[in-house]
Amino acid sequence: MTQTDKKPVLECKGLHRYLGDPEQRVHVLKGVDLQLFRGNTYAIVGPSGCGKSTLLYTLGLLDRQNEGTILVDGIDVSKSNEDQRTRIRNEKIGFVFQFHFLLPEFTTTENIMIPMWKRGNRKTLTMERRAHMLLQSVGLGDKTERLANRLSGGEQQRVAVARALANDPPIVLADEPTGNLDVKNSNIVFELLYQLSKRNNQAVLIVTHNPDIARRCDYILKMRDGVFTTPESAG
Amino acid sequence: MSPNFRIAVRFLLSKKRSMLMSLAGIVLGVGLFIVAQANTTGFEKLFIKTVLGANGAVRVQDKFQETLTSIQIEQEDTGRQFEFGRASGRKYRPGVEHADKVIESLYQFSNVLAASKVLRGAIDVSNNFKAEPAQLFGIEKDMHMLVSDLEEQIVFGSMLDFQRNPRGALVGLALAERMMIEPGDSILFTVGDESHRVLVSGIYETGYRDIDRERIFIDINQARRILKRPHQTSYIQVSLFDVEKADDDRYLMESVVQHIVAPWQEREKVWLQVFQAVRISAMISLSSIIFISGLGMFSTLAIIIMEKTREIAILRSIGYTRRDVTHIFIWQGFIVTVVGILMGWLTGATLTLVASRLPIRIRGIFSTDSFVVDWSIWHYVIAGLIAFIFVMTASIIPSRRAAKLEPGDVIRGTSG
Numbered sequence: 001m002t003q004t005d006k007k008p009v010l011e012c013k014g015l016h017r018y019l020g021d022p023e024q025r026v027h028v029l030k031g032v033d034l035q036l037f038r039g040n041t042y043a044i045v046g047p048s049g050c051g052k053s054t055l056l057y058t059l060g061l062l063d064r065q066n067e068g069t070i071l072v073d074g075i076d077v078s079k080s081n082e083d084q085r086t087r088i089r090n091e092k093i094g095f096v097f098q099f100h101f102l103l104p105e106f107t108t109t110e111n112i113m114i115p116m117w118k119r120g121n122r123k124t125l126t127m128e129r130r131a132h133m134l135l136q137s138v139g140l141g142d143k144t145e146r147l148a149n150r151l152s153g154g155e156q157q158r159v160a161v162a163r164a165l166a167n168d169p170p171i172v173l174a175d176e177p178t179g180n181l182d183v184k185n186s187n188i189v190f191e192l193l194y195q196l197s198k199r200n201n202q203a204v205l206i207v208t209h210n211p212d213i214a215r216r217c218d219y220i221l222k223m224r225d226g227v228f229t230t231p232e233s234a235g
Numbered sequence: 236m237s238p239n240f241r242i243a244v245r246f247l248l249s250k251k252r253s254m255l256m257s258l259a260g261i262v263l264g265v266g267l268f269i270v271a272q273a274n275t276t277g278f279e280k281l282f283i284k285t286v287l288g289a290n291g292a293v294r295v296q297d298k299f300q301e302t303l304t305s306i307q308i309e310q311e312d313t314g315r316q317f318e319f320g321r322a323s324g325r326k327y328r329p330g331v332e333h334a335d336k337v338i339e340s341l342y343q344f345s346n347v348l349a350a351s352k353v354l355r356g357a358i359d360v361s362n363n364f365k366a367e368p369a370q371l372f373g374i375e376k377d378m379h380m381l382v383s384d385l386e387e388q389i390v391f392g393s394m395l396d397f398q399r400n401p402r403g404a405l406v407g408l409a410l411a412e413r414m415m416i417e418p419g420d421s422i423l424f425t426v427g428d429e430s431h432r433v434l435v436s437g438i439y440e441t442g443y444r445d446i447d448r449e450r451i452f453i454d455i456n457q458a459r460r461i462l463k464r465p466h467q468t469s470y471i472q473v474s475l476f477d478v479e480k481a482d483d484d485r486y487l488m489e490s491v492v493q494h495i496v497a498p499w500q501e502r503e504k505v506w507l508q509v510f511q512a513v514r515i516s517a518m519i520s521l522s523s524i525i526f527i528s529g530l531g532m533f534s535t536l537a538i539i540i541m542e543k544t545r546e547i548a549i550l551r552s553i554g555y556t557r558r559d560v561t562h563i564f565i566w567q568g569f570i571v572t573v574v575g576i577l578m579g580w581l582t583g584a585t586l587t588l589v590a591s592r593l594p595i596r597i598r599g600i601f602s603t604d605s606f607v608v609d610w611s612i613w614h615y616v617i618a619g620l621i622a623f624i625f626v627m628t629a630s631i632i633p634s635r636r637a638a639k640l641e642p643g644d645v646i647r648g649t650s651g
C-alpha cells in the first residue's frame with residue numbers, strides 16, 4: 001500500500017512550538033512534518049521531554065503552533081478560531097490520554113455518549129445503542145450501566161478508547177494510552193486501538209515508551225529534540 | 236434535555252452537601268424575607284385601616300383665602316373676622332364655612348364616597364366616680380357611618396340605641412374604663428358653668444389610644460347646643476372609593492372648596508414613616524441572608540470548578556466549547572436558585588400562615604389580638620428577584636473563570 005496515491009487525513013508542515021515564559025521560552029517543536037493516512041497505526045517514540053506530547057496536543061488542536069500549518073482532511077485549520085477547532089475535535093479527532101479522564105458521575109454508556117450529545121447528529125436511542133456497541137467491542141458489554149469510577153484501571157482505559165471512537169472520528173490521537181496499565185491490560189488496550197482502526201479505517205497515532213507496542217504499529221516515528229530523526233518507515 | 240443541563244445536574248448531585256447548604260440559605264432568606272414583609276405590611280395596613288376608620292381618608296378643615304383677594308375684601312368689608320396663619324400668601328380661618336355647599340362640591344369628585352360634618356369641642360365629663368377632660372365630637376349619626384368604621388368598633392352597648400336616642404353618647408373604651416362607665420349610665424358634660432346630662436348608649440374601641448381615651452360621640456345638633464356653637468362645623472370627614480388617591484385629589488379639592496384638605500397620608504406621616512423604616516430595615520437585613528447564601532454559592536461553585544479541572548479539560552477536548560463549560564456551571568447555580576426560591580416561597584407562605592395564628596395583644600395605635608399579616612404577591616416577587624440576582628451573579632463569576640481553563644495545560648499536568 002503506497003501512501004502517495006491517497007490524501008492524508010492529518011498533515012502538518014514545518015510545525016514550530018515554543019513553550020514557557022517569553023524570557024526563557026523553550027523551542028519544543030522545531031519544524032515537524034508529518035502525514036497520517038486512514039487505516040494505519042503510527043507510533044511516536046523518543047526520549048522523555050523531546051516534544052511528543054506537545055506535538056500530539058498541537059495536532060489535536062488542543063494547543064496552537066507558533067509556526068507551520070495543520071491540515072485535517074485536506075482543510076487548513078491553522079488559522080481556525082476556537083469554536084471551529086472545538087468542533088473539529090468533536091467530529092474528527094478522538095483522544096486517549098495516559099489518564100482516562102472519565103466523568104465519575106456518569107455511567108460507562110453515558111461517558112461514551114457525552115461526545116455524541118455535543119455533536120447531536122443522532123437520536124438518543126441510537127446514541128445509546130452505539131455506546132453499547134462500542135462497549136461491547138472493548139469487551140465491556142456487561143458493564144453498560146456501571147458508574148465510571150466503579151471500574152478497574154484497565155476497564156476505565158478501555159471505556160476511554162470507546163469514548164474516543166464515539167463520533168467515529170477519522171483520527172485517533174493517543175498519548176501514552178498504556179502508560180498507567182500493567183502488561184496484560186496494555187496489550188488489550190493496544191490491540192483494541194489497532195484492530196478498531198483497521199475495522200473503522202482510522203488513522204491512529206500512539207505516543208508510547210513501550211517498544212513492544214511500537215513494534216506492532218504500522219509505522220514508527222522516532223523523535224528527538226523536537227524533530228523526527230527517521231523518515232516515516234514501516235515497523 | 237441539553238447536554239450542558241444534563242452534565243450540570245450530575246455535577247450538582249455529586250456535591251450534594253455544599254449545594255444543600257447554599258440551598259438552605261436561599262430558602263431561609265427568601266422565607267424570612269416574605270414573612271417579615273407580610274408582618275410589617277400587615278401591621279401597617281391595619282394601622283391605615285384604623286386611621287381611615289376613625290378619621291376618614293380626607294379631612295376638609297379651615298377655610299383659606301389667597302392673600303391678594305382677601306386684602307380687597309378687607310377694604311370693602313369692615314366685618315371683624317378672626318384671622319391667623321398668614322403662611323405662603325394665604326390667610327386661614329378655623330372651621331368650615333357654608334358646610335353644605337362645600338359638601339355639595341365635594342360630591343362632584345368621582346372618588347368621593349361620602350362626606351359628613353363634625354363639630355369638635357373640649358368638655359369636662361363626669362359621673363359620681365370621677366371627672367375627666369374629654370373631646371366632644373358632634374356627628375351626623377347616619378352619615379358618619381359612611382365615613383368611619385364606628386359601627387364596627389362598638390364593643391359594649393348598642394349602635395341602634397345610639398342612633399335612636401337623640402341624647403345618646405358613645406364613649407371610648409379607655410375613657411370608659413378609667414371612669415367605670417357602662418352602657419346605660421348617665422354622665423354629665425360640663426362646658427363653662429353649664430352642665431348637660433346624656434345617656435351612654437355604647438362603648439367603642441378603635442385601638443388608637445389617643446382616640447379611645449378622649450373622644451365622646453354625640454349627635455351634632457346636641458353638640459352645637461352644648462358647645463353653644465350653633466350652625467358651626469369644625470371639619471368635614473370624607474371617605475373615598477380609592478384611598479390611595481387621597482394625596483393626588485387634595486390640590487384640586489382645595490382649589491375647588493377653598494378649604495384646607497388634609498389627606499390621611501399627610502396626617503399620619505410620622506407613623507407611616509416609622510412603618511416604612513421598619514419594613515425597609517427588615518428588607519435589608521433579610522436580603523443580607525440571601526446575599527450570604529450567594530457567597531456560599533460562589534464558593535461552592537469555585538470549589539467544584541477546582542475539583543473538576545480534569546473533567547472540564549476532557550469536555551473541552553471532546554468538543555465542548557468555552558461557552559458550554561460556562562453554561563454547565565451557570566445551570567448549576569440556576570437550578571439551586573430556582574429550587575431555593577420555590578422552596579423559599581413555600582416556607583414564607585407557611586411561616587406567614589403560622590404567624591397569623593400567633594396570639595399577641597396590641598393596643599396603642601391599633602387593636603389586634605394576633606399577629607397581623609398581609610398576603611401580597613409582591614413580597615414573593617421581590618424576594619425571588621433579590622435571590623435570583625444575588626445568587627445568579629455569584630454563579631456567573633466562577634462559571635466564566637471555568638471557561639478560561641486551557642485543556643492542554645490540564646492534560647499535560649496529568650501525564651508523566
Ligand SMILES: Nc1ncnc2c1ncn2[C@@H]1O[C@H](COP(=O)(O)OP(=O)(O)O)[C@@H](O)[C@H]1O
Pocket residue numbers: 019020021026028047048049050051052053054055
Ligand atoms: N509549560 C511549559 N513551559 C516550559 N516548558 C515546557 C512546558 N511544558 C513542557 N515543556 C517542555 O517542553 C518539552 C517537551 O515536553 P513534552 O512534549 O511533554 O515531552 P514528551 O511528551 O516528549 O515527554 C520538555 O522539555 C518540557 O520540559
Ligand SMILES: [Mg+2]
Pocket residue numbers: 052053054650651
Ligand atoms: Mg509526554
